[in-house]
Amino acid sequence: MPKEKKVYSDDGVCFDVIFEKDKEVPDVDILVAGFPGAGLIGGIAAEQLINSLEMDQIASIDCDKFPPTAVVFNGIPRRPVRFFSGNGMMLVKSDMVIPPELSPKLAETIIQFALDNDIEEIIIFDGIPSRGDEESDEEKKIWGVLSSHAAETEAENLDLDIISRGAITGISSSLLLESHENQLKTVGMMIEGKSKMPDPRAAAKLLENFADYKELDIETDSLLESAEKLEEQYAKMVNQANKAQKDIDHRSAHPPLYG
Template identity: 20%
Template sequence: METFIVEKDNPELKDSILIEGLPGVGLVGKIAVDYLISELKAKKFADLYSPYMPHQALIKGKSELELIKNEFYYYKGKKDMIFLAGEAQAVDIFGHYEIASKVLDYVEKYDVKSIFTLGGFATKEAGDRVFGAVTDPEMVKEYDNLGITFMKDGSIVGAAGLLLGIGKLRGIKGTCLLGECPGYLVSPKAAKAVLKVVTEIFGIRISFKKLDERVKKTEEFLKNIKRLEGTEEEKIKEDYIG
């Protein structure tokens, strides 16, 4: 078996934009792209399967079993968009390069002119900043008023980095947007910060109501965890004799 794509539709797209959001730090990219797909009612048109995905099948719905895959959705608006979503990324280095190359081979036939990859950036502060990187320094000027903190060094691993790096070799410009998050927990708050930048760039109007509800639940969960940790610390102090 090799990496292959099963096409379900053949949409007519022009000057399109690829937006990737696969599982990664804080699931930020996945939450963001899944939310865009839902709010924009984007249509699925292809699935990607690969032996470099985790070696398991998922059980869904009425005991239906499926291989792990990545999915392509399209949306026709002011800008034609292709969303790359999915349940996992490749499990090894060769697989990451293989899948990223296969994705680009496929979307190039849909006239992709630029790539945006979304993800999380783990920090101790876990605030609401959005970090960025671009394939051409001149592109930074395009985002002057969006409050993006552009990184001067470091690295971006997985699909978020390779799609841009390989895309650059093919003459496709690219931007990476990373939402600040704790890293060890799912972060819808960081996903919202990234989405606010994305919707501003493309002039997209969506409701954040459902995402705000998820942010609220996550923050309540974190408060409960901290309260329990504090209670446990107090108990340890009370039990300590010496």
């Protein structure tokens, strides 16, 4: 028996929301969204939330315009963009970078799915490129972008510093714009992250704020351990690259003599 699906189509772009067998959309009012951005922070935070709360996959999104991609878990392929549920919330995440030309239409699909299922609030996890400042993790602010002033209470409870002026890009910007146009209360939680490597440490800080807001017990120690390992590996790579460059510079400064 084929899986049930709902089709969202506009301007020749078709998105199918394909429901898992024997899974129903829960009666909840909050949707969390996590997509790859700077430091892969949104995706890392979403994955950790799924694992900590033991959320179940309930649906996935397919589109004939997506690049041919499958993510594999325990030998089984899955679509990269999927919905999960558990602990009184739903979550949508992607394990691939969304092509920029598809972000607006995918955002429309997600927001329409949320409206169809009586979602009242969306929280977006995302990273923004670091400015290069040497801030400690404790000093890093979590920035907020709101779909409207109606979300100010949620932003305050999440302890966000509102971005007064600036620009954001990618699927998060599309979700916020679509939420604004549909009067859906949406908060973007954004933290500066490393641009050249995954940043689980920043993802952990996002999750800690979210856990306090929703009074959840979310495990983040494993993210901090991953961060330490990544930082050690990155430091080794940098040291090796610097040593190789010094060797090249030394040979250039002392060319061989030919008699």
